[in-house]
Amino acid sequence: xxxxxxxxxxxxxxWRLDPIVRSLLDTDFYKLLMLQMIRHLYPEVPVTFSVINRxxxxxxxxxxxxxxxxxxxxxxxxxxxxxxxxxxxxxNTFYGKTQMFSPDFIAWLKDFQLPEYDLHKVNxxxxxxxHGPWTHTTLWEIPALTIINELRSRAAxxxxxxxxxxxLYARAKAKLWGKVERLQALPDLVISDFGTRRRHSFLWxxxxxxxxxxxxxxxxxxxxxxxxxxxxxxEAIGTNAHELPMVLAALAKTDDExxxxxxxVLEDWRAHYDGNLLIALPDAFGxxxxxxxxxxxxxxxxxxxxxxxxxxxxxxxxxxxxQSKGVDPKSKLLIFSDGxxxxxxxxxxRHFHGRVRMSFGWGTNLTNDFRDCAPFETDRLDAISLVCxxxxxxxxxxxxxxDNPEKATGEPAEIARYLRIFGNEGRHAAAVRV
Amino acid sequence: xxxxxxxxxxxxxxWRLDPIVRSLLDTDFYKLLMLQMIRHLYPEVPVTFSVINRxxxxxxxxxxxxxxxxxxxxxxxxxxxxxxxxxxxxxNTFYGKTQMFSPDFIAWLKDFQLPEYDLHKVNxxxxxxxHGPWTHTTLWEIPALTIINELRSRAAxxxxxxxxxxxLYARAKAKLWGKVERLQALPDLVISDFGTRRRHSFLWxxxxxxxxxxxxxxxxxxxxxxxxxxxxxxEAIGTNAHELPMVLAALAKTDDExxxxxxxVLEDWRAHYDGNLLIALPDAFGxxxxxxxxxxxxxxxxxxxxxxxxxxxxxxxxxxxxQSKGVDPKSKLLIFSDGxxxxxxxxxxRHFHGRVRMSFGWGTNLTNDFRDCAPFETDRLDAISLVCxxxxxxxxxxxxxxDNPEKATGEPAEIARYLRIFGNEGRHAAAVRV
Numbered sequence: 022x023x024x025x026x027x028x029x030x031x032x033x034x035x036w037r038l039d040p041i042v043r044s045l046l047d048t049d050f051y052k053l054l055m056l057q058m059i060r061h062l063y064p065e066v067p068v069t070f071s072v073i074n075r076x077x078x079x080x081x082x083x084x085x086x087x088x089x090x091x092x093x094x095x096x097x098x099x100x101x102x103x104x105x106x107x108x109x110x111x112x113n114t115f116y117g118k119t120q121m122f123s124p125d126f127i128a129w130l131k132d133f134q135l136p137e138y139d140l141h142k143v144n145x146x147x148x149x150x151x152h153g154p155w156t157h158t159t160l161w162e163i164p165a166l167t168i169i170n171e172l173r174s175r176a177a178x179x180x181x182x183x184x185x186x187x188x189l190y191a192r193a194k195a196k197l198w199g200k201v202e203r204l205q206a207l208p209d210l211v212i213s214d215f216g217t218r219r220r221h222s223f224l225w226x227x228x229x230x231x232x233x234x235x236x237x238x239x240x241x242x243x244x245x246x247x248x249x250x251x252x253x254x255x256e257a258i259g260t261n262a263h264e265l266p267m268v269l270a271a272l273a274k275t276d277d278e279x280x281x282x283x284x285x286v287l288e289d290w291r292a293h294y295d296g297n298l299l300i301a302l303p304d305a306f307g308x309x310x311x312x313x314x315x316x317x318x319x320x321x322x323x324x325x326x327x328x329x330x331x332x333x334x335x336x337x338x339x340x341x342x343x344q345s346k347g348v349d350p351k352s353k354l355l356i357f358s359d360g361x362x363x364x365x366x367x368x369x370x371r372h373f374h375g376r377v378r379m380s381f382g383w384g385t386n387l388t389n390d391f392r393d394c395a396p397f398e399t400d401r402l403d404a405i406s407l408v409c410x411x412x413x414x415x416x417x418x419x420x421x422x423x424d425n426p427e428k429a430t431g432e433p434a435e436i437a438r439y440l441r442i443f444g445n446e447g448r449h450a451a452a453v454r455v
Numbered sequence: 456x457x458x459x460x461x462x463x464x465x466x467x468x469x470w471r472l473d474p475i476v477r478s479l480l481d482t483d484f485y486k487l488l489m490l491q492m493i494r495h496l497y498p499e500v501p502v503t504f505s506v507i508n509r510x511x512x513x514x515x516x517x518x519x520x521x522x523x524x525x526x527x528x529x530x531x532x533x534x535x536x537x538x539x540x541x542x543x544x545x546x547n548t549f550y551g552k553t554q555m556f557s558p559d560f561i562a563w564l565k566d567f568q569l570p571e572y573d574l575h576k577v578n579x580x581x582x583x584x585x586h587g588p589w590t591h592t593t594l595w596e597i598p599a600l601t602i603i604n605e606l607r608s609r610a611a612x613x614x615x616x617x618x619x620x621x622x623l624y625a626r627a628k629a630k631l632w633g634k635v636e637r638l639q640a641l642p643d644l645v646i647s648d649f650g651t652r653r654r655h656s657f658l659w660x661x662x663x664x665x666x667x668x669x670x671x672x673x674x675x676x677x678x679x680x681x682x683x684x685x686x687x688x689x690e691a692i693g694t695n696a697h698e699l700p701m702v703l704a705a706l707a708k709t710d711d712e713x714x715x716x717x718x719x720v721l722e723d724w725r726a727h728y729d730g731n732l733l734i735a736l737p738d739a740f741g742x743x744x745x746x747x748x749x750x751x752x753x754x755x756x757x758x759x760x761x762x763x764x765x766x767x768x769x770x771x772x773x774x775x776x777x778q779s780k781g782v783d784p785k786s787k788l789l790i791f792s793d794g795x796x797x798x799x800x801x802x803x804x805r806h807f808h809g810r811v812r813m814s815f816g817w818g819t820n821l822t823n824d825f826r827d828c829a830p831f832e833t834d835r836l837d838a839i840s841l842v843c844x845x846x847x848x849x850x851x852x853x854x855x856x857x858d859n860p861e862k863a864t865g866e867p868a869e870i871a872r873y874l875r876i877f878g879n880e881g882r883h884a885a886a887v888r889v
Contacts, residue, residue, distance in 0.1 A: 191628035194625035
């Protein structure tokens, strides 16, 4: 007897769309940590986030249908935090700490809605901006990226037969498991999923996360995706992002204020969080400049997340800085999260093993590596370097310099001003694939 | 909302067993063609079929639980041809011919039941015999083999987690599709699935068949599995097997009768079938002896299925025979079906392309190639050389010599007698993997 769930099939026939954003928890954990602080300290600041496609040759507006994109963005605006989700946020332990989120913040989330979006087609690309209070626009970053990336995957697979798709995913699974088997050879590995924003699709990320949980056991410490953490009883992983120093820098009224913005944001952070959340992101305006002027107290923090320098050089630079402060790196943590894949994880692990604590945030190459997997001709399943960045705060342009000039964002005149203040030392261009 | 079909889940909780044989059509098509003739000409002959494991080092009785084996064999005995199946057999066109099966035969199938089995454990192996009328024991061959092979697969996978199994099948799919892509490069390929008996499982064979249908298009001409042919609207493929000459030879009362038995069976066949079903299997007692004494009229048949000689040598030998009879091989068909895989298919195709019509029956290496696919340690997913052969007819021992002495079956004294009559010329031992 063939068994068909008629109600499900009937529902499927008639759905309006297959939603990409199914939950507001389908975001990176650091967004919520940052949001709690933003709401506390900067509740009125208007901040614009903008989607930026660093791969100019990929003409997204020709690959993704505008009506579908609007339907998905509109759908995301209908999603709310559910009672179950808020109860979990309130009652769960994060980084060993209960009540990470205040009751007041949880109550505020209850009515949260993603604000309006501003979408135009320009020269084969989408201009997609989110204007509004920082407390609201900040939560667009991840849904905006997951929607565009998944719509692009769907478009690449549209019209393919059942077997072509079956083989595609079979190869992708075989490929990922080959990576898992290589990582199993690293006994002290500490790794987490950072792949939400660039994922091929929600369902594929979920498979990847479940695969790492099964394949790596306790070496897999969790996922940045809050929804997947909740559903799979994994740790939610993450601390803070470039948007904090970028907004603080944009708000600075003088060059002196700009120069100290990266440290003021850390003071803010320290006032809200402690322990393993005391991780500094040194590269917003160049790691060399950041470390040179960094206050001594920063050496007491748990560690750093170098995010744009090559991992070994970037790690060595930070270790030298710790040593210059008389701190033993063995007790410190480096989190590597910039375009990592098995080769660079192995090399970095072997290079630093025994000298410093390490953790890897595995992103795009975990959740969107379909190279050589399709049994049909396409290059549209290759991940692209899509970001959603602060472009304006309180009417003033925002800038990211990064250790890699290819990852810099902002208006040229303003970038030049930041370079005058922070310097260009230690910055090296490298191709950005993801 | 999570949707669960409660009735199905409840049924699943409580099933007695997950049946391996779900239909009496889950057998090779040639069994039905042969059965129609057997019932017509030899309705009273008692014939014993016996399962023989050529891999003596694989101790099947230690891998497969006897109670499970009995439960599956018992279940197979409860299965009947259903009205839908018989309507299809009666109404379908096989090899371009309507009413391949007579109404009388179809009516007889309606009450068909697999006869009793005789199962013992001996030295870590199962002794499994089927005694009774040839018309009934013959249909045990395929179910007996599929049951043992699938129980062995299930035992190898028992206790593995959901991901280990997911990765196992992902790798197997990726592996098979890699083979499909290689075969796509052979424009005039004609290939069919012959993998029922040695399949990893029913569901896996179904996937393989559907994959070839999608991947090879019209180059995939069908499957020997009648159920899969029906369900997927594919051609049912097959003609005749060694059991015909083996039984006729065993029934021979004199050495002269024995020497002519392989040709009398072809006369019987020709009286029942024509066209593309006129395929001779030359190797039951050695191809060289068979061709030497073959009657001229055999050169008018459609072709041969060399099944134990190396394909290129075996094919060349038959081509020389056709030429000696003044027949152009270009109009003739060779069906290669002995342990073929992509390498040997490519080599054989390239060797004979343009000189003779070719068709490939792809068996074990299509439906049970899991080498290097398991993400856990096991050698129990490797296919074994298991056969179910006629061992006795009307109380007299049956023999198969084959072109490969490693594939010979029968009592040593009787094999020696057959060798005296048919000779040993052209027979060469080669390792039998599947």
